[in-house]
Amino acid sequence: MSMEDAIMNDMTQIDQGVAVDELKMQARNVDVFYGAGGGTRSAEDMAADKAITHAIKHVDVDIADKTVTSFIGPSGCGKSTFLRVLNRMNDTIDGCRMTGDVTLEGENIYDPKVDPVQLRAKVGMVFQKPNPFPKSIFDNVAYGPRIHGLARNKADLAEIVEKSLRRAAIWDEVKDRLDAPGTGLSGGQQQRLCIARAVATSPEVLLMDEPCSALDPIATAQVEELIDDLRSRFSVVIVTHSMQQAARVSQKTAFFHLGELVEFDDTDKIFTNPSDPRTESYITGRIG
Amino acid sequence: MTDMPISTAPKRSLFAADARTVRRNRAERRFRAYGMAAVGVGILALIVLLVSILGNGLSSFRQTYVSFPIELTAERVDPDGNRDPGEMARVTTFGYLPLLAAAFEAHLDAEGIETDMGVRELAAMLSEEAPAQIRGMVLANPDLVGQTIDAQILMGGRIDGFFKGRVTMESAERDSNVTPAQLELAQILADRGAVETRFNWDFITAPDASGSRPEAAGLGVAIIGSFYMMLVVLVLALPIGVAASIYLEEFAPKNRLTDLIEVNISNLAAVPSIVFGILGLAVFINFMEFNQSSPLVGGLVLTLMTLPTIIIATRASLRAVPPSIRQAALGLGASKTQSIFHHVLPLAAPGILTGTIIGLAQALGETAPLLLIGMVAFVREYPDLMSVHSNSFPLMGDGATALPVQVYSWTQRSDPAFVERASGAIIVLLVFLLCMNLIAILLRRRFERRW
Numbered sequence: 001m002s003m004e005d006a007i008m009n010d011m012t013q014i015d016q017g018v019a020v021d022e023l024k025m026q027a028r029n030v031d032v033f034y035g036a037g038g039g040t041r042s043a044e045d046m047a048a049d050k051a052i053t054h055a056i057k058h059v060d061v062d063i064a065d066k067t068v069t070s071f072i073g074p075s076g077c078g079k080s081t082f083l084r085v086l087n088r089m090n091d092t093i094d095g096c097r098m099t100g101d102v103t104l105e106g107e108n109i110y111d112p113k114v115d116p117v118q119l120r121a122k123v124g125m126v127f128q129k130p131n132p133f134p135k136s137i138f139d140n141v142a143y144g145p146r147i148h149g150l151a152r153n154k155a156d157l158a159e160i161v162e163k164s165l166r167r168a169a170i171w172d173e174v175k176d177r178l179d180a181p182g183t184g185l186s187g188g189q190q191q192r193l194c195i196a197r198a199v200a201t202s203p204e205v206l207l208m209d210e211p212c213s214a215l216d217p218i219a220t221a222q223v224e225e226l227i228d229d230l231r232s233r234f235s236v237v238i239v240t241h242s243m244q245q246a247a248r249v250s251q252k253t254a255f256f257h258l259g260e261l262v263e264f265d266d267t268d269k270i271f272t273n274p275s276d277p278r279t280e281s282y283i284t285g286r287i288g
Numbered sequence: 289m290t291d292m293p294i295s296t297a298p299k300r301s302l303f304a305a306d307a308r309t310v311r312r313n314r315a316e317r318r319f320r321a322y323g324m325a326a327v328g329v330g331i332l333a334l335i336v337l338l339v340s341i342l343g344n345g346l347s348s349f350r351q352t353y354v355s356f357p358i359e360l361t362a363e364r365v366d367p368d369g370n371r372d373p374g375e376m377a378r379v380t381t382f383g384y385l386p387l388l389a390a391a392f393e394a395h396l397d398a399e400g401i402e403t404d405m406g407v408r409e410l411a412a413m414l415s416e417e418a419p420a421q422i423r424g425m426v427l428a429n430p431d432l433v434g435q436t437i438d439a440q441i442l443m444g445g446r447i448d449g450f451f452k453g454r455v456t457m458e459s460a461e462r463d464s465n466v467t468p469a470q471l472e473l474a475q476i477l478a479d480r481g482a483v484e485t486r487f488n489w490d491f492i493t494a495p496d497a498s499g500s501r502p503e504a505a506g507l508g509v510a511i512i513g514s515f516y517m518m519l520v521v522l523v524l525a526l527p528i529g530v531a532a533s534i535y536l537e538e539f540a541p542k543n544r545l546t547d548l549i550e551v552n553i554s555n556l557a558a559v560p561s562i563v564f565g566i567l568g569l570a571v572f573i574n575f576m577e578f579n580q581s582s583p584l585v586g587g588l589v590l591t592l593m594t595l596p597t598i599i600i601a602t603r604a605s606l607r608a609v610p611p612s613i614r615q616a617a618l619g620l621g622a623s624k625t626q627s628i629f630h631h632v633l634p635l636a637a638p639g640i641l642t643g644t645i646i647g648l649a650q651a652l653g654e655t656a657p658l659l660l661i662g663m664v665a666f667v668r669e670y671p672d673l674m675s676v677h678s679n680s681f682p683l684m685g686d687g688a689t690a691l692p693v694q695v696y697s698w699t700q701r702s703d704p705a706f707v708e709r710a711s712g713a714i715i716v717l718l719v720f721l722l723c724m725n726l727i728a729i730l731l732r733r734r735f736e737r738r739w
Contacts, residue, residue, distance in 0.1 A: 089619065092618060094541075120620065121620070121621030124619065124620065125619035126619075127615060129612055131610075133617075134613075134635060143622075143630070144620040147620070147622050197616075198619070201621060
């Protein structure tokens with residue numbers, strides 16, 4: 001059985017009897033502006049300003065628990081920007097301003113009382129390019145638990161590391177060389193190491209920004225399999241350029257175009273019977 | 289008509305280079321030749337520099353001594369007869385000079401060497417420092433009084449120069465400080481094995497000596513002064529520079545104020561060093577009344593001078609850390625400070641270290657600002673970095689001098705023997721710089737191997 005078939009098999013198994021779980025995150029009327037500088041200008045005011053890039057326009061998205069939600073759309077449509085809204089990574093970009101409400105289990109994550117550092121421990125992130133720390137494999141995975149004080153002692157930490165590496169389906173490949181540098185692994189292994197690292201802090205939501213774009217088809221298949229696995233514990237949000245990938249791994253799909261959320265629905269419906277003509281053009285390859 | 293080829297050039301063989309290619313290849317060869325010539329000129333300049341410095345300066349690490357027995361008669365060196373060093377210190381070097389001269393003459397007699405030179409002329413062959421040498425020995429060990437010791441006595445600068453080939457019979461004819469007869473006698477002594485030229489530890493450990501006794505001049509005070517200054521610069525400039533760079537690079541908002549600061553830091557790096565000397569004179573000595581010529585003030589001035597270098601190097605190496613590392617740390621829920629101290633700083637460390645050591649090396653070789661704060665002084669006492677017995681301000685350090693300033697002041701002196709000393713001091717300075725660069729390389733290796 002080829003890898004592809006295995007994945008397809010997995011897919012069908014999962015797709016059977018998918019019940020939409022409870023709501024995890026909710027975004028309402030989100031607007032994101034670049035080049036806005038500081039200040040407290042209103043969304044309408046900034047939208048009218050030609051000098052300010054209006055990257056995300058009035059987007060509403062519901063992210064369900066234990067579900068893979070994928071964001072698709074052409075380059076520059078704002079899907080990565082919106083992903084970073086969900087764990088406030090945009091805060092680190094100069095001149096980036098966001099309006100609207102995003103809640104995690106009913107709590108507004110943009111509330112002034114919220115510490116983004118604490119939020120990001122709950123909403124983990126995996127990046128487009130594998131970016132392991134130039135440290136040992138063990139230290140890479142142990143970093144999150146260490147800074148959040150998740151392990152009581154060394155044995156505890158070792159257990160978390162092993163569990164995370166197993167969950168990221170890389171344990172067997174690296175168990176004999178945990179002291180080797182993480183940067184010495186192959187691209188696919190590095191990306192799975194990054195996923196293990198993100199999983200190690202026990203996040204509730206895992207954001208993935210094109211996690212397979214730098215990987216070859218085999219490594220991609222491994223990561224996709226892994227994403228499917230992760231769904232049993234986390235809510236996963238994945239940004240992807242590949243519509244096939246969205247179709248393979250996700251249950252919900254959001255299609256972004258020019259900063260707007262065009263359509264957000266069950267993956268099956270988006271790919272078989274989209275309601276918006278723009279979605280149809282995109283998935284059939286006419287625009288993009 | 290639509291099939292018209294784009295170019296109508298005739299078809300040519302790949303084996304025959306066309307004129308354009310030939311021209312291009314020639315230009316390439318020419319450019320490579322320019323580059324090699326430039327490198328050649330650089331290497332040649334380096335060789336000339338090293339050969340001239342080593343040729344002039346290596347001999348300063350060797351010094352000529354003559355050995356003969358000296359009777360330390362009690363009535364000369366200890367008139368009170370109580371062997372108390374405090375009392376004996378009242379006998380100055382002038383008291384030891386006749387003793388030494390007489391012993392030298394007696395030695396020549398005993399050896400059967402005939403000379404028509406008087407005692408004064410004979411004594412002139414020995415260094416003016418020699419009586420002080422003997423006096424120091426006696427004061428350090430009063431038991432020597434009354435004994436006859438076999439001492440190695442420093443010979444005069446001209447005699448030393450004669451054995452090193454700097455002074456010849458011809459030049460001695462025209463020289464009022466040495467006569468051919470003295471040189472002949474020195475040669476006879478050398479033939480009998482009484483003269484020895486050996487490694488000169490005193491050059492590295494002894495303090496400076498006056499202009500008329502180059503043979504005794506050493507770098508001790510200058511090395512200690514330079515060392516203390518490097519210590520002050522390292523302790524102050526590294527943390528301040530790194531902290532400033534981290535703030536500017538990672539935390540500071542990008543606005544007009546930070547732009548202004550940035551431009552000014554770059555400008556400060558280009559400010560002539562003597563300006564920092566004037567600043568140090570005005571602020572540290574005139575306003576804050578720190579001790580003149582103390583290594584602490586020198587270190588403070590050099591810190592100001594080195595800071596821009598360290599800040600620029602540190603910022604460059606911070607900027608070179610890939611942003612993906614910062615994002616990875618932030619994405620895991622690390623705070624900004626954690627991401628910087630756990631990930632960015634270790635990655636930037638080799639660059640920061642290199643920048644710091646380049647800054648230190650620059651500071652080590654700096655002369656101009658030190659001249660202005662009085663470090664060009666003639667210092668015989670070994671300095672303390674923090675001294676409690678200083679007059680104006682407690683804990684502000686004794687006066688000292690520094691290696692490059694010592695080179696400068698030696699080149700100002702008239703005795704040609706100081707040319708050799710100055711070149712020798714430059715060799716010591718270069719060895720220091722090489723050591724620092726070596727440390728930089730080793731630290732870099734160590735830090736880089738850890739990942």
